[in-house]
Amino acid sequence: MRRATEATAPLSDAEPRHPGERDPYLTQLGERIRSLRAARGMSRKDLARGAGVSERYLANLETGTGNASVLLLRQVAAALNVPLPVVLAEADGGNGARAAEFGQLLQWLAQLPPADLARVREACRNALAPSAPFDARHQRIALIGLRGAGKSTLGRALAAARELPFVELNGAIEQEAGATLSEIHSLYGQAAYRRYELRALERVLREHERLVLATPGSLVSEPATFNLLLANCYTVWVKTSPEEHMARVVAQGDMRPMQGNSEAMADLRRILQARTPLYARADAVIDTSGQSLDASLQALQTVLQDAGA
Structure with a gap:
């Protein structure tokens, strides 16, 4: 089948109901x-x-x-x-x-093979037993959110306070691929990166029954990986204002994926808006806007204690 092109399938104007009105x-x-x-x-x-x-x-x-x-x-x-x-x-x-x-x-x-899809269909047909108020998920604390929210800094502080291992999933991805993140994207593409991300998370979960995990900001965009995280970790959305996101990202010298874009702040706001419903699936949320590390850590500890995690 021939691939559609702009020449063979032009983008024609939709017929408006009134002059100037869009469908x-x-x-x-x-x-x-x-x-x-x-x-x-x-x-x-x-x-x-x-x-x-x-x-x-x-x-x-x-x-x-x-x-x-x-x-x-x-x-x-x-x-x-x-x-x-x-x-x-x-x-x-x-x-x-x-x-x-x-x-x-x-x-x-x-993404599911037929056998797994059948299992999901059967599970949906039957009533699922409610989760215990305290289960294995609470032994693993995962921080999600956009770059610049403070996940890594806060995660390390929480792990130290609780004497737990701290894992940066980005590092685990690089170990899984044997390459840096930029090399993975430039040499293999986004699809390969997503595969390495899923494998890295699976390995981290196998190796750690208890830990604090900082995740990449875009992990929530990959359903299989995000659902695996939600099923196995107590997740906390670490959020902050767009201005603080931008300031922290610039301070880190990391402008991905906005490098060379004169409308970086507009892009960042758009990314935040698009991902907010996904980040909101987390078990809890804390806002680090204008907060010191100590204050943010105290807020996180309070949230976890209230949840029995």
């Missing part, structure tokens, strides 16, 4: 694509290159100014590494959290 579905479609792109930390240029379309074409698609062919939307979905139904799904009354949950569920189910 609501196309607007929602564009917002969903932009949100999915932001959640995965991809620039418009990255997505356009991965989907085999121009940035101008993608910009028109994201702003809802035209009607794309299904084949081109399929290419965009493949570049985003999500099933096409996630891209095409209609909005659910503005409930971003529910939409994100639905998208995560679809992505996770799409």
